[in-house]
Structures are given as C-alpha cells and as structure tokens.
Amino acid sequence: MDIDFLVGVAKEAGRAILEVYATDFEVTTKQDHSPLTLADMRSHTIISAALRQRYPQIPVLSEEGREISFQERRQWDSFWLVDPLDGTKEFVKKNGEFTVNIALVREHTPVVGIIYIPVSDRVFVADVNEGCWEISSGGRKKLTVSPISPDTPVRVARSRSHPTPGLEQFLSLIPSHQLINRGSALKFCSVAAGEADFYPRFGPTWEWDTAAGQAIVTAAGGVMLDLSAKPFVYNKENLLNGPFIVCSSMEWLEKTGILEAASKLRE
Numbered sequence: 001m002d003i004d005f006l007v008g009v010a011k012e013a014g015r016a017i018l019e020v021y022a023t024d025f026e027v028t029t030k031q032d033h034s035p036l037t038l039a040d041m042r043s044h045t046i047i048s049a050a051l052r053q054r055y056p057q058i059p060v061l062s063e064e065g066r067e068i069s070f071q072e073r074r075q076w077d078s079f080w081l082v083d084p085l086d087g088t089k090e091f092v093k094k095n096g097e098f099t100v101n102i103a104l105v106r107e108h109t110p111v112v113g114i115i116y117i118p119v120s121d122r123v124f125v126a127d128v129n130e131g132c133w134e135i136s137s138g139g140r141k142k143l144t145v146s147p148i149s150p151d152t153p154v155r156v157a158r159s160r161s162h163p164t165p166g167l168e169q170f171l172s173l174i175p176s177h178q179l180i181n182r183g184s185a186l187k188f189c190s191v192a193a194g195e196a197d198f199y200p201r202f203g204p205t206w207e208w209d210t211a212a213g214q215a216i217v218t219a220a221g222g223v224m225l226d227l228s229a230k231p232f233v234y235n236k237e238n239l240l241n242g243p244f245i246v247c248s249s250m251e252w253l254e255k256t257g258i259l260e261a262a263s264k265l266r267e
Contacts, residue, residue, distance in 0.1 A: 001104060002054070006114045007123055007135065009050045010100045013043040014118030017085060017100070021118075027092055035088045040064050043084035043100060051080050051102075058104075063208045070237040078106045081234065083208040087184025096120070097183030103211035108233040113215025115185050124189050126212075126219035132192055145222040145248035146194035153178040157187035157196040157246075159203070170200060173261045188213025191246050192220035199246035200262065207239045213246075222248045227263040229253075 020039035028036045044064035051060050061068060062082040073079070080102065085091060087098035096119035104112035113126040124143070126132040132143045148154060153176040158167065171177060180196050188210075190196035211234055214224045224232050224246045232244055245262060247253050 001112050001127065003112070003114075003125055003127065005054060006102055006112070007116070007125060009047055010102055010114050010116035010123060011121075012050070013046045013084060013100045014116050014121075016042040016046055017091075017098075018118050021091065021094070035092055036064075037085070037088060037091065039091060040085040040088060044082070047082050047084055047100070047102060051082075055080070061208070063206065073235055074237075076235060078104065079235065081105050081110070081208050081211040083185075083206075083212070086209060087186075090183035095183065097186055099184045099186065101185050101208065101212040103208075103215055105211055105234045108235055109231070110211040110215035110218075110234065113212035113219070115189055115212050115216060117186070117189075124192065124216050126192075126216040128215055128219045130219070132216055132219035134189075134193060143192050143220045144194065145191060145217070145220050146197065148197045148249045148252045152176075154198055155180055155196045157182050157190045157199040159183070159187065159201070167200065167202060170202070170262060173258070174198075174256075185209070185213045188217050188246060191222055191248055192216045194248070197248050197252075200243075201245075202243040202262075205241045207234050207236070207241060210241060210244070217246055222246060223250050223253070225253075225259070227259060229259050 017039040025037050030036050044062050048060050048062055058078055060080045064084055083101040086101045090097040100116040102114040103110045111128050115124040122136045124134050134141050134143055154174055156177050157180050187199045191199055217224055227243055253259055
C-alpha cells in the first residue's frame with residue numbers, strides 16, 4: 001500500500017477543508033441531525049476520486065457517499081472506509097480539532113489508517129504490520145503507547161462535543177484519573193502518541209468514525225475492544241458502532257477489571 005500517496009490525498013482534502021474553514025460557510029443538518037458543510041462534501045469528492053483512480057479494484061465507503069446495501073458490501077474482502085471531515089461540530093466551532101480519516105479495512109479489520117489534522121498540518125500514519133508514525137513539520141516520529149503507571153492518575157481521553165451517558169458513573173470506578181478533552185479522532189491519536197492512556201466510549205459512533213483510529217492505536221501497541229473484550233469488527237450489516245474501550249495496555253484492563261465493570265453499566 002502506498003502510504004505516501006494516501007498522505008498526499010489526505011493533505012489535498014485538508015487544503016480544501018481549510019479553504020472553506022476560512023469563509024462564512026453555511027451549515028446544514030443531515031437526517032441524523034449531525035451537521036454538514038461544503039467542506040465535508042469537497043473532501044469526500046477529492047478522496048473518493050483519488051482512491052478509485054489509484055485503486056479501482058478496492059471499493060470506497062464514505063460517510064458522505066451513497067448508501068451501499070449490505071447485500072453488496074458483504075462481498076467485499078477489502079474496502080476503503082473514509083470520514084472526509086471527522087469532527088464537523090469542532091469545524092463549525094472553529095476550534096481546530098477536526099480531522100480527515102482514511103482507513104483500509106481487510107477481512108473486517110482496519111489494517112491501514114491515516115488521520116490528518118489540517119489546522120496543525122500533522123498526520124498520523126499506521127500500518128498494523130509495520131507500526132505507527134506521526135509526520136509534522138518537525139519530521140517523522142515513530143509512536144508507541146505509554147505504559148500505565150499505578151502511581152500516577154490514568155489519563156482519560158473524553159469527547160469534547162459528544163457527552164456520553166454513563167461516562168461519569170464509569171469514571172467513578174477509576175479512583176485516580178485525569179480528563180483530557182479532545183474532538184474528533186484526536187482521542188485515538190492521543191492514546192497512540194502516549195498523551196492519554198484510555199478512551200472509553202459508550203455513545204454512538206459510526207464505523208468511519210473509528211476505523212482509522214483503531215488502526216493507529218493498534219499499530220502503536222494499544223487495543224480497541226468491545227465490552228466483551230472482543231476486537232472491534234467492521235462492515236457489519238448496521239454500520240452503527242456499539243460501545244468500546246481504547247487502551248494503551250491490555251494488561252491494565254485485565255488487572256483492574258475495567259471491562260467487566262463497563263459491561264455491567266450497560267446492563
């Protein structure tokens with residue numbers, strides 16, 4: 001897989017997003033009540049066209065693309081899963097915490113992930129067989145998750161604009177923790193970069209919200225699991241995700257019993 005090509009596509013989409021970001025753009029509302037802007041659509045057009053031209057044999061599933069039936073999707077062994085503008089609420093608020101997400105899913109598992117942050121010109125790149133890197137103006141840096149120390153508060157990444165019902169109750173089970181608010185897929189990047197230890201999510205997300213992030217965390221040495229401790233899978237009949245936990249340490253999850261406690265909160 002040509003990672004440099006994918007980074008270039010993400011950056012081209014990011015430039016189109018920033019052109020809209022600098023204007024008085026209009027915000028419309030989709031059927032699921034989420035916001036939509038011209039930036040979402042421009043990014044979708046750029047990424048979809050580039051992927052189809054370079055990899056015509058691999059189908060593309062994008063948040064802003066046409067709905068594709070499960071009858072058609074179930075035949076796919078590999079596909080691109082794209083969120084052209086993740087964090088549209090952050091884009092509308094103009095706080096800079098939005099991303100371009102591109103993932104390659106193979107046999108229900110994300111194996112390549114690109115997350116680009118247009119405002120800071122930072123890109124997180126992952127190939128689960130080779131590792132995870134951050135590329136910025138400072139160069140290219142390999143990323144690995146941080147071990148969780150029993151002597152310091154657990155750093156918990158939390159959604160800035162999507163409060164999750166039950167999260168506060170869940171966090172009460174972790175006696176010593178520090179909250180880190182992040183928008184969009186930046187929560188995954190924080191865990192992969194060793195800036196956060198743990199990202200629990202009980203509220204709804206879609207497959208395109210999480211695929212690139214899962215690849216990045218996994219390639220950096222972390223895990224993303226459902227509340228039954230099973231790996232998260234993709235190309236389900238219903239593309240809506242259930243709750244999940246992202247963590248830098250499987251050992252810590254097992255030792256603390258966090259997964260069992262989380263599953264009880266959902267009963």
